[in-house]
Amino acid sequence: MYEDIFSAFAGCSDPVVAPGEFVFSAVGLDHGHIYGMADGLLRAGATLKWVYDPDPQKVRAFCAKYPQARPAASEAQVLSDGETRLIAGACVPSDRAALGIRAMRAGKDYFTDKAPLTTLDQLAAVREAVAQTGRKYMVNYSERLQSEAAVLADELVRRGAIGRVIQVLGLGPHRLQAATRPDWFFAREKYGGILCDIGSHQAEQFLYYTGAQDATILQAKVANYAHPQFPELDDFGDCTLLADNGATGYFRVDWFTPDGLRTWGDGRTVLLGTQGYIEMRKYVDVARSAEENLLFLVDGAGEHEFHATGRTGFPFFGRLILDCLNRTENAMTQAHAQKGPGLHQRAKDKKRHAATHQHREKEARAQQ
Numbered sequence: 001m002y003e004d005i006f007s008a009f010a011g012c013s014d015p016v017v018a019p020g021e022f023v024f025s026a027v028g029l030d031h032g033h034i035y036g037m038a039d040g041l042l043r044a045g046a047t048l049k050w051v052y053d054p055d056p057q058k059v060r061a062f063c064a065k066y067p068q069a070r071p072a073a074s075e076a077q078v079l080s081d082g083e084t085r086l087i088a089g090a091c092v093p094s095d096r097a098a099l100g101i102r103a104m105r106a107g108k109d110y111f112t113d114k115a116p117l118t119t120l121d122q123l124a125a126v127r128e129a130v131a132q133t134g135r136k137y138m139v140n141y142s143e144r145l146q147s148e149a150a151v152l153a154d155e156l157v158r159r160g161a162i163g164r165v166i167q168v169l170g171l172g173p174h175r176l177q178a179a180t181r182p183d184w185f186f187a188r189e190k191y192g193g194i195l196c197d198i199g200s201h202q203a204e205q206f207l208y209y210t211g212a213q214d215a216t217i218l219q220a221k222v223a224n225y226a227h228p229q230f231p232e233l234d235d236f237g238d239c240t241l242l243a244d245n246g247a248t249g250y251f252r253v254d255w256f257t258p259d260g261l262r263t264w265g266d267g268r269t270v271l272l273g274t275q276g277y278i279e280m281r282k283y284v285d286v287a288r289s290a291e292e293n294l295l296f297l298v299d300g301a302g303e304h305e306f307h308a309t310g311r312t313g314f315p316f317f318g319r320l321i322l323d324c325l326n327r328t329e330n331a332m333t334q335a336h337a338q339k340g341p342g343l344h345q346r347a348k349d350k351k352r353h354a355a356t357h358q359h360r361e362k363e364a365r366a367q368q
Contacts, residue, residue, distance in 0.1 A: 002161075002297075002306070005155065005306070006152075006312065008155050009151075009155075009312045009313055012312065012313045012315040013043065014318075015044055015318075016044055016045050016318040016322055017046065017321055017322075017325070018045065019047055021045070021325075022045065022046045022047065022085060022086070022321050022325060023047045023048075023049050023083045023084050023085055023086075024041055024046050024047070024048060024085065024087070024088055025048070025049050025050035025051065025052075025069075025072075025081065025084045025088070026038060026048070026052070026069065026088050026089065027051075027052045027053070027075055027079075027087050027091070027099060027103075028052075028053060028092075028095070028096075028099055029053040029058040029059070029061075029062055029090060030058075030090060030092050030182070030184070032090075033090045033113040033114075033140060033142060034088065034089070034113065035062075035065065036142060036146055037088050037090065037111065037113065037140050040145075040146065040314050040316070041086075041088065041111075041320075041321070042066075043313075043314075043317065044317040044318040044320075044321050045318070045321065046086075046317075047068075048068055048069050049068075049069070049081065049083060049084055050069065050070050050071075050072045050077070050078045050081060050084065051063065051066070051069040051070070051071060052071070052072040052073075052074065052075050052077070052078050053091075059071050075099075079102060079103060079106035079108065080106065085108065085109060086108060086109045086321075086324055087099075087100075087103040087108045087110050087111065088111045089110070089111070090112070090113035092184045092190050092191075093113075093117070093190065093191050093192050093196070093197065094184075094190045094191070094192065096112045096113070096115075096116055096117055096118075097118075097123075097126050098122075099112075100112055100126060100137050101125060101129045103135075104129050104130065104133040104135035104137065105129065107135070108135065109135050109136040109138070110136065110137050110138065111136075111138045111139075111140065111320065112137070112138070112139055112140065113139075113140050114139055114140060114142070114197075114201060115192055115200040115341065115344065116137070116139045116200075116337070116340075116341050117341050118189075118191070118192035118196055118345075120346075120349070123341050123345060126338065126341075127338055130334060130338070136323065136324060136334065136337075137334065137337060137338070138320060138331070138337055139204075139332070139337050139340065141200070141201055141204045141205070142201075143172070143205065143282070144201070144205050144208060145314060145316040146314055146316075147267075147282045147293065148293040148308040148309055148310070148311060148313070148314075149280040149281070149292075149294060149295045149306075149308045150205070150280060150282065151308070151312040151313075151315065152293075152295050152308045152311070153269070153280055153295060154208075154209075156278060156297065157271065157273075157278075160275075161276065161278075161297060161299060162274070162277055162278055162297070162299060163273040163274035163276065164274045165211070165271050165272070165273050166210075166247050166272055166274060167247060167248050167249065167271075167272040168206045168209050168210060168247070168248075168250075168251075168269065168270070168271055169249070169250055169268075169270040169272070170206065170250070170251035170252070170268075170269050170270075171251070171266070171267065171269075172198050172199070172201060172202055172251065172252070172253040172265065172267055173252075173253070173257045173266055174198055174253070174254070174255055174257055174264060175257035175259075175261075175264045175265060176227075176235070176256075178227075178230070185233075186230045186233050187232055188232040188233075188234075192348065193222060193234050193348050193351070194222055194234035194235070194236070194237040194255075195220060195237045195239060195253070195344055195347045195348045195351060196344050196345065198253045199239065199251065199253050199344050199347065199348075200340065200344045202239070202249075202251035203239070203340055203343045203344040203347065204336075204340040204343075204344075205269060206241055206243070206247075206249040206251070206343075207243070207339060207340060210247035210249070211245065212244055212247060213244055213335070213339065214243070214339060214342075214343070215241045215242060215243045215249070215343055216241065216242045216244075217239060217240075217241060217346050217347045217350045218240040218242055219240045219350075219352075220237070220238070220239040220348070220350045220351040221236075221237065221239075221351055221354040222237040222351045222352075222353060222354065223235065223236040223237070223353060223354040224236075226256075227255075233255070235254060235255040236253075236254045236256070236354070237252070237253050238250070238251065239251055239347045241343075241347075261286070263283050263290075265283060266281075266283065267282040268280060268281055268282065269282070275299060275300060276298050276299035276300065277297075277298055278295060278297050279295070279296045281293075281294040281295075291307065291309065292309055293308040293309040294306070294307060294308070295308055316331050317331075320332070
């Protein structure tokens with residue numbers, strides 16, 4: 001039944017432009033995701049020209065991996081460059097909207113790491129700039145766009161393998177590694193809170209796989225269960241959603257990956273359909289294999305297992321380049337790119353502090 005499933009991805013990893021036909025530059029290197037973003041664009045045929053960050057050490061590290069990148073003296077030098085069509089950035093989350101607005105007003109399309117912004121006011125400003133400039137404000141939701149299991153799931157859903165998707169369950173555990181994190185990582189105003197940060201992956205996947213245009217936040221919680229030395233860190237968060245098309249969703253994100261796991265997190269996504277279900281084990285198959293990108297499907301005909309690593313590529317990047325050139329919306333619509341941030345911002349604003357009662361009990365015992 002699914003023997004030809006991977007044929008759908010033939011040519012998806014091939015360059016879509018010739019060298020020099022599509023030029024991008026990197027501005028803002030605070031998060032390591034900038035490397036995955038650059039890799040994806042380069043594989044799709046883009047040409048990297050400039051790099052800028054206020055920290056010379058970050059620039060040197062970037063140029064060591066991409067020697068073709070030319071260090072710029074300022075952000076303005078990059079934004080004024082006539083050849084650069086796209087700005088890729090992974091600066092501090094609270095600064096991403098402002099950078100994107102500057103890029104769009106300079107006539108560039110913008111490709112940012114998640115979370116693309118940290119407040120609803122920023123979202124309103126981004127929407128205004130998009131409308132005024134006609135430029136793109138695209139987001140690298142890597143847990144969908146750079147996971148071959150997720151790419152395969154997309155194709156299976158498109159083919160109707162599990163019918164209509166009516167529920168999405170997302171689990172996004174991460175390893176904290178506090179000693180390696182910069183100061184902004186622990187400042188809520190800078191990173192936006194856990195539902196904004198790593199929760200943004202889950203909110204976006206929920207909208208995408210269900211085909212929803214919007215959703216209502218039924219409940220959202222955050223907590224700091226085990227890291228009192230970082231009072232502004234949320235080490236746990238969860239959220240329940242109801243989509244405008246009736247689909248439901250639940251996700252949990254946390255910073256509690258144990259040291260014994262061989263990778264940074266056991267990320268899983270389960271799609272429940274009217275005719276079957278899909279489970280993605282994106283980064284590890286616990287106690288069985290270190291293989292990534294496993295997908296399991298159960299339908300009316302039986303049980304199916306797929307090994308997606310090296311089989312699908314990441315079609316998003318080629319589509320993004322062609323969208324920028326042709327002013328189309330095949331990689332991601334602007335409405336979707338803006339709706340995801342709106343959803344995780346509403347989840348953040350509606351959250352309750354799950355650990356409040358626990359903390360009160362602890363304080364009461366200490367006073368006895």
